[in-house]
Amino acid sequence: MQDGAISNTEDAGYVRGRDLPKLLPLWPREIEALRPADHARLLAMLRRALRSERLRGLSGHWTYDLARHAQLLRAYRAETAAHLRSSAAAQGRSPDDR
DSSP, X not given: OOTTBOOOGGGTTOBHHHHHHHHSOOOHHHHHOOSHHXXXXXXXXHHHHHHHHHHHHHHTOTTOOHHHHHXXXXXXXXXXXXXXXXXXXXXXXXXXGO
């Protein structure tokens, strides 16, 4: 598997190291962070960016970008799935045991 890639068929095409710097203002160490607290912070940043983009779209603002909105949504879904997998693995169970 490629470094930073998410191995989920739904999230095919998303690579954290390539896609996140285009979407959010992050330092390289923030992109590579693997601690659960850092991952939760990243998810919060993605949620805020998604909310802002959604509001721009709903208001008809000229800066709204449908492609950016779709990329943010794909990144959020992939990072959420990765966070669930890593937290389930840390607890010693599979993500499907919910």
